[in-house]
Amino acid sequence: MTTHWSRYHAAWERLGPPLRPHAEACAAYRRLVGGCAGPVLLLGVTPELADIAPRVVAVDRAYPLIAGVWPGNTSRRRAVNGNWMTLPFANGYFAAVVGDGALNSVDHPAGQRRVYDEAARVLRPGGRAVFRVYAAPRRCESIAQVRDDLMAGAIGSFHAFKWRLAMALVARDKNPNICLRTIYDSFINEFPRRDLIARAAGWDAADIDTIELYRDSTEVYSFPSTEQFESIVPASFANVRFAESGRYELAERCPLLSMDLRS
Structure with a gap:
């Protein structure tokens, strides 16, 4: 764990959209995973997504974030200390995997490929992965x-x-x-x-x-483009698509990347 993440929780309340998910983005997440029956894996401890499903398991490598940001474990949700690249769960355990900005906190393409691969491993056949991503526009301003x-x-x-x-x-x-x-x-x-x-x-x-x-x-x-994000999605996923995450400031650069594990 780095000093960056050990300090991050102290400034959490000062952060807002687009770094944290707007209520519109949370509603969009729920629309995409609402039909998934079974436990949902949350990459990170984003409190706005702690109750996105009846059963949520969050994973983060920074214990200070878990202690300082996670709203607490209940019978419906729990957070564990772990690495997204080597998730401590059995194959096919989850009905869905979600992550808010998770793909942006690792490098492209190697780190993102490993997150995709681990998501595929822990998902059930037909399970869904949904990531809100911060995507650089094709023509970016100076x-x-x-x-x-x-x-x-x-x-x-x-x-x-x-x-x-x-x-x-x-x-x-x-x-x-x-x-x-x-x-x-x-x-x-x-x-x-x-x-x-x-x-x-x-x-x-x-x-x-x-x-x-x-x-x-x-x-x-x-901060890859949407094309760069999509280009490295493994063949184990189908129905790869981007959806709007709302109308808040910079939402046009924060789409939801959704994909389904092939059965």
Whole structure:
């Protein structure tokens, strides 16, 4: 477990959509997994999805996140400490697998392939996997364009801004993978005056300060395009499709990737 994840839970309440799932996204998840009869595996401890089904098992490798974010174990839900790449469950145990931003917190393509493969292993034949993904647009704006929108007050939240900055960086570098420290360094270099940012955008300074989570982090996130996400889905899945996750800010870049394990 890295320092990044051990600190992440402390800032959880400052985070909002699109980093956390909007109520519209939660409703979209439920529509996609509502017909799956059996236990549902949640990758991560996203509290908004803790009761997405009558039986939910959440897995996260960062114990501080489990302790600080998970709403608690009940007869219907429980969280366990574990690795998504080597899930501690038998083959075919789950009716569905869901993950909110889970695929973006591993590298592309190797890490995402391993998540897909493990999801396929623990799913029952015909089971469904649903991931809300942060997908870089085919034609992404530049850092300068992000800055212009920020100073014009045209970006609603710091969290939407942060993902737009990250996607502009991966577009510039022509690489979907990016170290969180790189996002931090770019923010410091391109936007040195947080007081001016707060005034122009109308953001709370404490929300802007959540960028400090990235300062010394060696974690790598990925922001592939929808085509890149889909291109590495294994042949064991069918009916691969993207669905809207709502109308909240940046929702057009946060589709739900859904797929069914072949029977």
